Amino acid sequence: MATALFLSSPLLHHCQNEKVVGRTISKFNSSFYGNLIAHRIPIRRENIHSFRNKSTAISSVLGRRTKVKRETVIPDSDYRIPIVLLGASGLLVYSNNLAAAVPVGLLGLLLLVQATRIRFVFDDEALEVRVGSELKESGENVFVGGKNRWKYSSFVNWEFWWPNFPILVYFKETQTKPEGQIHFFPIIFNGKQLYDVMVERCGPSKTSAPKKK
Structure with missing residues (x-):
C-alpha cells in the first residue's frame, strides 16, 4: 500500500544540468521537517515501474489478509403459523367439521414442533439447515x-409468499442439480430477519419485497 505524503513547499529548485525523467528536487522547505536536502538521484522510468509493481503486490497480499468475513445470522423462531393452524383446527372442531379439523391440527402441531427444532444458519458463504439449540x-x-447446505452463489431466484405475513419461502439453486433445484420451506422464523439476510446474502428478490407502509 503506497501512502502519499503532501508537503507544503514555497521554494523548489529544478536540476537543469542532468537529463532525467521527471524532475529532481534539489532543495525544498518542509512545513513538517524544516529544511531538507535531497540527493540528486535521477528518477528513471524503470524505477517507477518497479515501485508500482511492488506496491501492487503488497496491496494484493494485504487485501487477502484483511478480508472480513460476514457474521453468522440465525433468524429467531416464529410460531404464528402453527398457532393460526391450531386455532383454525379448534374452530373446525367447534363447528363439527372433524374431517378438516384433524389434518389442519396435525399440520399445526408438526410446524409447532419444527419451529422449536429447525434453524436456518446463514454463514459467510452458504445457507444451511441445522437442528436444535446445539445446531447439529x-x-x-x-x-x-x-x-x-447451499452456497449463495448457486441461488438463481428466491421468493416469499406472502411478504407481509410470510408463509412459504421458495428458492432455486444450481448446486444440487445443474439445471436448478427448487425448495419450499414453511416460514417458521422471524420473517423480517429472514428477508433482510436473504437480500444481503442472496441478492434482491424479484417480486416479494414487503410493501412500504
Whole structure:
C-alpha cells in the first residue's frame, strides 16, 4: 500500500544540468521537517515501474489478509403459523367439521414442533439447515438428496409468499442439480430477519419485497 505524503513547499529548485525523467528536487522547505536536502538521484522510468509493481503486490497480499468475513445470522423462531393452524383446527372442531379439523391440527402441531427444532444458519458463504439449540447437522435432504447446505452463489431466484405475513419461502439453486433445484420451506422464523439476510446474502428478490407502509 503506497501512502502519499503532501508537503507544503514555497521554494523548489529544478536540476537543469542532468537529463532525467521527471524532475529532481534539489532543495525544498518542509512545513513538517524544516529544511531538507535531497540527493540528486535521477528518477528513471524503470524505477517507477518497479515501485508500482511492488506496491501492487503488497496491496494484493494485504487485501487477502484483511478480508472480513460476514457474521453468522440465525433468524429467531416464529410460531404464528402453527398457532393460526391450531386455532383454525379448534374452530373446525367447534363447528363439527372433524374431517378438516384433524389434518389442519396435525399440520399445526408438526410446524409447532419444527419451529422449536429447525434453524436456518446463514454463514459467510452458504445457507444451511441445522437442528436444535446445539445446531447439529440435519443430514441429507430426504426429498432431493445432498446436504442441506447451499452456497449463495448457486441461488438463481428466491421468493416469499406472502411478504407481509410470510408463509412459504421458495428458492432455486444450481448446486444440487445443474439445471436448478427448487425448495419450499414453511416460514417458521422471524420473517423480517429472514428477508433482510436473504437480500444481503442472496441478492434482491424479484417480486416479494414487503410493501412500504
